[in-house]
Amino acid sequence: MKNNHSNHLLLLTFATLLISTSGTLGKFIDLPTAAIIWWRATLGALFIFGFCRYKKLNLKIRSNRDLPSIILGGVLLGTHWVTYFYALKLSNVALGMLSMFTFPVITALLEPFFTKSKFNPIHILLALIVLLGIYILAPELNFKNTYLKGILFGLFSALCYALRNLILKRHVNTYDGSVLMMQQAIIVSILLLPAMFYLDTSNIKTQFPYIIILGLVTTAIGHSLFISSLKHFSVSTASIIGSSQPIFGIIIAFIFLNETPSFKTFIGGSLIIATVIIESVRSRK
Template sequence: MSEKSHLNNLLLLIVATVFISTSGPLGKFIDMPTVVIIFWRSILAAIFLFALCLFKGIKLKINSKKDRLTFFIAAFLMGAHWVTYFYALKLSNVAIGMISVFTFPVIIALLEPLFSKTKLDPIHILLGIMVLLGIYILAPEFDIENNYLQGILFGLLSAVCYALRILMLKEHVTNYNGTMLMFYQVIIIAALLVPVLFFMDTSNITTQYPYVLLLAIVTTVIGHTMFVNSLKYFKASTASIIGSLQPIFGIIIAFFFLNEIPTLHTFVGGMLILATVIIESIRSKAK
């Protein structure tokens, strides 16, 4: 790969990361119940991803019943990840919500031995302790009534769901196209959330649809598709190091558009958590 094309691919990866980072500020800003946001995000993304699959001639065939079950469980986990992540954003702020979710690379490292034959590396226990220390600093007080603590707990639950989804897909469906995978995930999430429309107020969509469209197209379709495509040119570890800039981009966007200013606690705790993500990514690259 020439230096120019390498720089172009790196720039596209950073742009994809910025696009995905908009999920935090948009999730906080959109004035609708969380599950309703996720339904509209999923159904709109499904329409655009289906069109993209048709345009690119991507096959939608699933090879086996086992893969169908994997797709379904992974989609359920993805939906749970999105819903709990948006609850984290609504209860706390963009900085705390995004940083809490970014514990997922260390959670993956700790859970991986349960999914494959790899042994637990003692360094992962140390990284796990660093993450816990970061969360302890992040939390203003350990009172379950405190919205910020609830936000952190929802963020951690979101990270666990996301980590489990990645581990499931990694083991079973390496022979499928990323856009096709994303299409099935969002269409299943939308189908699972249809009942929500019957007992939750969805009238706000008339004023919120431009922002929901942004979330569906910019964050989900363009951001995630570009990020998946970047894996052709970079190791997963390199992509995850760049990806760990998401909370930083999200905090910057929230500062300019939502006037959210992170506290010193958020800054110190967040830097500790992001440091563990970068250490784990560099270590995985060196293996």
């Protein structure tokens, strides 16, 4: 049992690392935000479809009663992606990721309304520590520039992401995580398709390698692993452990975008990592 838990925890952490590449890619790719998300969703869906066919997974929606929540989850995922990438474009990788990573706080507060679980004081405490870490990490704001807009987009993205994870929680024991992710990516692709007729994507050839990484590594593999982890962890636990994403994202941005973290980044990051370790040990018990 302990080995199984360690394996599940390792896969969740690996999923977190892969998903955290979205910050640098979202900032770096030189395309309109809606176009980036459409390519991300479309390529992600194709990659996952190939994997599901290889694994001979059942791709059908098994009950009409599941359809509304799966569609709603896809709408929320698309909204989360678009607003998150706007947050990255308007600010920087650190601020965009950190403002979006208020979602563990939102998840911990909303989960009792979606499941039979009760408010857990430990989750609230850990979520508040994460929030404090994010507050310390955030740079000084100048309300005359776009940083405030970036934070607001990030906070709204966090709300959409938390709601989407809570809605999908009810389906993880019925559907494979890869199947759920494929279904949601298809929904996002369909919703954004009309925008592709009006956006300037003339430089897509130069951006395509990065789009492929975003669709395959970040979306197809990362998000499928994260959804699968909900079979073994509560949404709050997975969200709090996933709070290490900004740390990974800041490191990746430093390496590839030369965005240098400040001393406050290390202090706030230490608080976030501390909550990840505490929740990992607590969930093991």
